[in-house]
Amino acid sequence: xxxxxxxxxxxxxxxxxxxxxxxxxxxxxxxxxxxxxxxxxxxxxxxxxxxxxxxxxxxxxxxxxxxxxxxxxxxxxxxxxxxxxxxxxxxxxxxxxxxxxxxxxxxxxxxxxxxxxxxxxxxxxxxxxxxxxxxxxxxxxxxxxxx
Amino acid sequence: xxxxxxxxxxxxxxxxxxxxxxxxxxxxxxxxxxxxxxxxxxxxxxxxxxxxxxxxxxxxxxxxxxxxxxxxxxxxxxxxxxxxxxxxxxxxxxxxxxxxxxxxxxxxxxxxxxxxxxxxxxxxxxxxxxxxxxxxxxxxxxxxxxxxxxxxxxxxxxxxxxxxxxxxxxxxxxxxxxxxxxxxxxxxxxx
Numbered sequence: 119x120x121x122x123x124x125x126x127x128x129x130x131x132x133x134x135x136x137x138x139x140x141x142x143x144x145x146x147x148x149x150x151x152x153x154x155x156x157x158x159x160x161x162x163x164x165x166x167x168x169x170x171x172x173x174x175x176x177x178x179x180x181x182x183x184x185x186x187x188x189x190x191x192x193x194x195x196x197x198x199x200x201x202x203x204x205x206x207x208x209x210x211x212x213x214x215x216x217x218x219x220x221x222x223x224x225x226x227x228x229x230x231x232x233x234x235x236x237x238x239x240x241x242x243x244x245x246x247x248x249x250x251x252x253x254x255x256x257x258x259x260x261x262x263x264x265x
Numbered sequence: 266x267x268x269x270x271x272x273x274x275x276x277x278x279x280x281x282x283x284x285x286x287x288x289x290x291x292x293x294x295x296x297x298x299x300x301x302x303x304x305x306x307x308x309x310x311x312x313x314x315x316x317x318x319x320x321x322x323x324x325x326x327x328x329x330x331x332x333x334x335x336x337x338x339x340x341x342x343x344x345x346x347x348x349x350x351x352x353x354x355x356x357x358x359x360x361x362x363x364x365x366x367x368x369x370x371x372x373x374x375x376x377x378x379x380x381x382x383x384x385x386x387x388x389x390x391x392x393x394x395x396x397x398x399x400x401x402x403x404x405x406x407x408x409x410x411x412x413x414x415x416x417x418x419x420x421x422x423x424x425x426x427x428x429x430x431x432x433x434x435x436x437x438x439x440x441x442x443x444x445x446x447x448x449x450x451x452x453x454x455x456x
Contacts, residue, residue: 129433133407135414160440160447167389168408173296177309180295184287184316188280191320 119143124154131158132165268332276323283323287316290333293410294340300405301344302351303394311347315340330419337412338420341402348398385446392442400435407432 124147130136131144148155274282294315298308318339326335393401403421406412407428418425 126433129429129436132436133414133432157440160444161436163447164389164436164439164443165408167385168404171300171386171389171409173292174299176292176295177305180291180309180312181284181287184291184313185280185284187313187317188283188320191317192278192280 119147121147121151121154124148124151125157128158128161132161269328272323272326272332275320276326283320286319286332290336291316294336297337297340297405297410298344300390300393300409301398301402302347307347311340311343315343318343330416334412334416334419337406337410337416341406341420344402345398388446389439389443392439395442396435396438400431400438403428403431404435404439 124144127136127140127144131141136144148158268286271282271286275286291312295308295312298311298315299305302308302311315336319336322339326332330338393404396404399421403417406417406420407414412420414425414428417423418428421428423431
């Protein structure tokens with residue numbers, strides 16, 4: 119094993135990811151090469167330094183803050199259903215109300231005796247002043263003949 | 266309760282079960298974000314976002330990877346995305362000002378040694394700052410969280426050799442950056 123092989127395997131050695139044969143070869147090399155020994159000691163020191171960095175406690179109420187957001191998420195998840203269901207239910211109630219109201223009114227009022235005039239679609243013409251849009255359209259319907 | 270049951274119940278909308286999962290993982294995720302962002306406030310916000318994203322995606326979780334790996338995948342994406350968007354450079358020094366108590370895990374009680382350990386840790390944090398976000402994440406997952414190469418590869422969407430290569434380069438860079446401080450340490454020991 120030469121120095122470049124050693125460097126290549128250093129990281130795996132620090133991570134405990136070398137097999138027995140590789141570990142033996144690394145051990146032999148490091149015993150005979152001062153540069154690699156120092157380099158390895160430096161990397162090992164850094165690994166220990168990183169692993170020894172302090173961890174700090176959680177800020178107060180972090181769990182509650184997370185769970186509050188989760189609860190909001192649940193409301194958002196089901197909210198779209200209510201947005202559809204509520205107007206749909208309201209529309210059904212309105213239609214039912216109209217239907218029931220009409221039936222009640224019909225059952226209470228006496229039968230109408232009004233004689234419905236025969237409507238030809240031209241009688242309204244007399245109500246329109248000359249040169250009005252309604253009169254012109256009426257005349258057009260009569261084929262241009264005024265009364 | 267078994268984690269599988271907690272996951273299943275959480276995916277079905279059981280917030281009590283999800284709370285147990287949050288309590289189980291939030292501390293290490295929070296500390297992961299502290300080292301990724303250099304800010305206690307940002308770490309808190311990202312931790313919250315991480316668990317919200319987890320809650321949203323639990324329905325898609327398959328047991329191919331552990332839940333811890335699954336959570337770190339979400340966390341790593343958030344951290345890298347955050348560091349791409351940030352305007353100011355990462356400053357882990359701010360952590361110290363923000364109450365991050367250095368050297369609390371240093372075994373010696375001697376004031377001089379504690380002081381020196383603090384200096385060393387600050388220098389190390391500054392060296393970490395200079396790494397690309399992805400390298401920093403991989404170093405933290407391997408050395409800080411002791412995840413395997415395979416787990417890190419899954420989290421980072423990379424191959425195992427690629428993870429090993431980044432770890433190698435990151436360690437080399439840290440070693441070069443820290444050389445003056447480590448030599449200083451050796452001198453002090455020899456003295």
